[in-house]
Amino acid sequence: GQNIDQPTEMTATEGAIVQINCTYQTSGFNGLFWYQQHAGEAPTFLSYNVLDGLEEKGRFSSFLSRSKGYSYLLLKELQMKDSASYLCAVMDSNYQLIWGAGTKLIIKP
Amino acid sequence: GAVVSQHPSRVICKSGTSVKIECRSLDFQATTMFWYRQFPKQSLMLMATSNEGSKATYEQGVEKDKFLINHASLTLSTLTVTSAHPEDSSFYICSAKAGTGTDTEAFFGQGTRLTVV
Numbered sequence: 716g717q718n719i720d721q722p723t724e725m726t727a728t729e730g731a732i733v734q735i736n737c738t739y740q741t742s743g744f745n746g747l748f749w750y751q752q753h754a755g756e757a758p759t760f761l762s763y764n765v766l767d768g769l770e771e772k773g774r775f776s777s778f779l780s781r782s783k784g785y786s787y788l789l790l791k792e793l794q795m796k797d798s799a800s801y802l803c804a805v806m807d808s809n810y811q812l813i814w815g816a817g818t819k820l821i822i823k824p
Numbered sequence: 825g826a827v828v829s830q831h832p833s834r835v836i837c838k839s840g841t842s843v844k845i846e847c848r849s850l851d852f853q854a855t856t857m858f859w860y861r862q863f864p865k866q867s868l869m870l871m872a873t874s875n876e877g878s879k880a881t882y883e884q885g886v887e888k889d890k891f892l893i894n895h896a897s898l899t900l901s902t903l904t905v906t907s908a909h910p911e912d913s914s915f916y917i918c919s920a921k922a923g924t925g926t927d928t929e930a931f932f933g934q935g936t937r938l939t940v941v
Binding site: 758760 | 917
């Protein structure tokens with residue numbers, strides 16, 4: 716079967732760095748997405764990786780290793796507003812999105 | 825988490841025809857559903873928000889007469905792309921949430937890849 720695994724919840728301190736991991740097993744691969752979702756709001760796109768390596772966008776970076784079926788989202792200089800759920804999703808060979816359950820990130824002062 | 829089923833997952837249609845995409849919440853009642861489109865390597869773009877029993881609220885720049893949204897029941901919303909053209913080819917995703925509170929999660933469907941030829 717297809718599945719996406721990511722931690723249910725993580726806690727970090729304001730100003731620190733946190734890494735949210737995502738492992739996947741899917742039938743084919745056409746890219747991996749990370750989304751941020753604040754409670755009660757629509758999700759917002761953070762990143763898309765289709766090739767191995769690190770993609771950096773400001774305070775957020777996303778890494779992909781296709782051979783390991785692994786990705787991580789790295790958040791630097793954490794701010795209180797970064798408290799949200801972070802969703803990992805993989806597009807399989809049929810161009811369907813397989814969603815992880817999301818990681819709830821709690822930022823403490 | 826709750827399950828949102830989107831159908832079809834892939835569709836190819838001829839230019840000028842209409843295509844209907846369904847979004848169903850399988851194990852909860854969705855008071856609000858969101859429709860998005862996403863171009864390759866670009867961000868998810870919210871097209872419209874629909875609340876059960878009322879007209880959808882469209883985002884600026886989205887043609888309501890071209891992208892017809894119907895949310896007639898608490899478990900089903902449909903997006904109809906009317907008179908589709910090749911530029912409408914995209915990945916369409918729905919999400920649904922059960923309540924109206926700020927702490928209510930939204931769950932995503934699998935997405936529909938539309939190709940207009």
